[in-house]
Amino acid sequence: MTAAPDDAAPRPHWAVRMNRRNRSVFFALLAGVIGVHLFEHQAPTSAWLALALQFALYPQLVYWRALRHAQPREAEVQNMMLDGFCFGLWSAGLGFPLWISFILFAGACVNLTVFMGLRGGLMETAVMAAGGLLGTLLLGPVTWKPGTSLLVSFLCMAVLTGFLVVFARDGFLRARDQYESRAQTLRQLEEIRLLQSRLQDLALRDPLTGLFNRRHLDEALAAALSAAQRSGQPLALLMIDIDHFKQINDTHGHPAGDAMLQALATLMQDQVRPDDLACRVGGEEFVLVLRNTSAEAAQAIAQRLRLGFEGLAVAHGGAMLQATLSCGIACFAQHGRDARALTAAADAALYAAKVAGRNRVVVAPPVGPQDAPAAAYFA
Numbered sequence: 297m298t299a300a301p302d303d304a305a306p307r308p309h310w311a312v313r314m315n316r317r318n319r320s321v322f323f324a325l326l327a328g329v330i331g332v333h334l335f336e337h338q339a340p341t342s343a344w345l346a347l348a349l350q351f352a353l354y355p356q357l358v359y360w361r362a363l364r365h366a367q368p369r370e371a372e373v374q375n376m377m378l379d380g381f382c383f384g385l386w387s388a389g390l391g392f393p394l395w396i397s398f399i400l401f402a403g404a405c406v407n408l409t410v411f412m413g414l415r416g417g418l419m420e421t422a423v424m425a426a427g428g429l430l431g432t433l434l435l436g437p438v439t440w441k442p443g444t445s446l447l448v449s450f451l452c453m454a455v456l457t458g459f460l461v462v463f464a465r466d467g468f469l470r471a472r473d474q475y476e477s478r479a480q481t482l483r484q485l486e487e488i489r490l491l492q493s494r495l496q497d498l499a500l501r502d503p504l505t506g507l508f509n510r511r512h513l514d515e516a517l518a519a520a521l522s523a524a525q526r527s528g529q530p531l532a533l534l535m536i537d538i539d540h541f542k543q544i545n546d547t548h549g550h551p552a553g554d555a556m557l558q559a560l561a562t563l564m565q566d567q568v569r570p571d572d573l574a575c576r577v578g579g580e581e582f583v584l585v586l587r588n589t590s591a592e593a594a595q596a597i598a599q600r601l602r603l604g605f606e607g608l609a610v611a612h613g614g615a616m617l618q619a620t621l622s623c624g625i626a627c628f629a630q631h632g633r634d635a636r637a638l639t640a641a642a643d644a645a646l647y648a649a650k651v652a653g654r655n656r657v658v659v660a661p662p663v664g665p666q667d668a669p670a671a672a673y674f675a
């Protein structure tokens with residue numbers, strides 16, 4: 297039976313994985329270089345044993361430790377400092393050969409600098425110096441042997457170059473991944489922003505006609521009125537209602553009524569300017585807010601709309617549907633100065649249009665000094 301994916305061992309921390317690979321490769325190469333050096337100097341068995349312990353067993357032990365550590369990254373930092381300390385001991389043990397000491401120092405230093413920045417490099421320098429000092433103290437007076445054979449010097453150059461290339465490649469891959477994930481995050485943010493604005497728009501629109509809904513009307517009318525108050529420009533509020541709409545529904549069905557509503561919405565959108573506001577506020581009730589528009593101009597627009605709708609034949613289910621509309625108009629400031637007063641005046645004018653026989657436009661009567669209602673103007 298195969299194990300379920302959940303049972304699989306968790307993937308080691310990236311720092312642990314990266315160091316295992318780098319340490320394995322670097323230590324194997326170092327073992328080769330130091331091995332050649334030891335061979336050339338006919339080193340005793342104890343030196344070969346130390347080489348095996350340091351460069352074969354040690355990497356496994358520190359990997360094992362980091363794997364089990366609660367803070368794998370911290371454990372790796374400690375491991376790298378231990379690497380540097382051991383390298384100091386090796387430098388001292390070998391008599392500080394310049395090329396070998398140099399690549400041990402450079403490798404350890406670069407490794408911790410990648411993890412911790414310049415502070416890591418300085419820490420690595422300090423622990424390696426401590427290792428070198430301890431090695432000198434433990435091994436007694438060390439004979440300084442800075443030279444290495446041409447072969448060992450050449451191998452040192454090759455090992456260091458390989459090590460730096462591996463690191464540079466890691467840096468490149470990480471930078472590329474970060475760039476790609478940043479680009480992806482930006483793309484996702486843009487998608488979220490678009491979705492948000494679409495959601496916001498949907499919340500403000502009537503799904504059947506695509507016109508703005510009452511919620512948006514309330515906010516937009518208040519803003520338009522404030523602007524009109526500041527600028528002193530007129531503003532017209534048109535309340536529009538399809539006549540005998542119930543009959544259309546009853547005779548041709550609800551979808552036919554919907555088609556009429558959509559046809560009127562399209563007509564309204566065609567007739568208004570971009571900064572005017574067309575809304576569906578109820579079943580067959582619509583509102584138009586026309587900025588900087590006088591009562592006379594609003595009346596002309598309403599008449600054009602009324603005639604346009606009257607002449608419209610909407611094809612639906614094999615039938616040609618026709619209807620008329622009634623419209624009540626109220627204007628800022630002669631019929632009211634706030635949204636409530638204007639809406640009430642336009643509503644009263646619409647009612648008057650219905651009572652007078654429908655298919656007509658009525659402008660609300662001018663409001664007297666005490667807001668006393670006067671006779672409506674029919675058009």
Ligand SMILES: Nc1nc2c(ncn2[C@@H]2O[C@H](COP(=O)(O)OP(=O)(O)OP(=O)(O)O)[C@@H](O)[C@H]2O)c(=O)[nH]1
Pocket residue numbers: 504537538539540541542543545549550551552553554557578579580650654
């Ligand atoms: N098709 C359709 N009908 C709707 C919708 N919302 C409301 N209605 C219908 O609109 C009709 C409104 O009827 P009434 O308020 O009596 O008005 P009317 O028949 O237009 O009569 P008047 O306004 O007096 O001319 C009702 O039958 C509602 O069911 C809608 O979204 N789609």
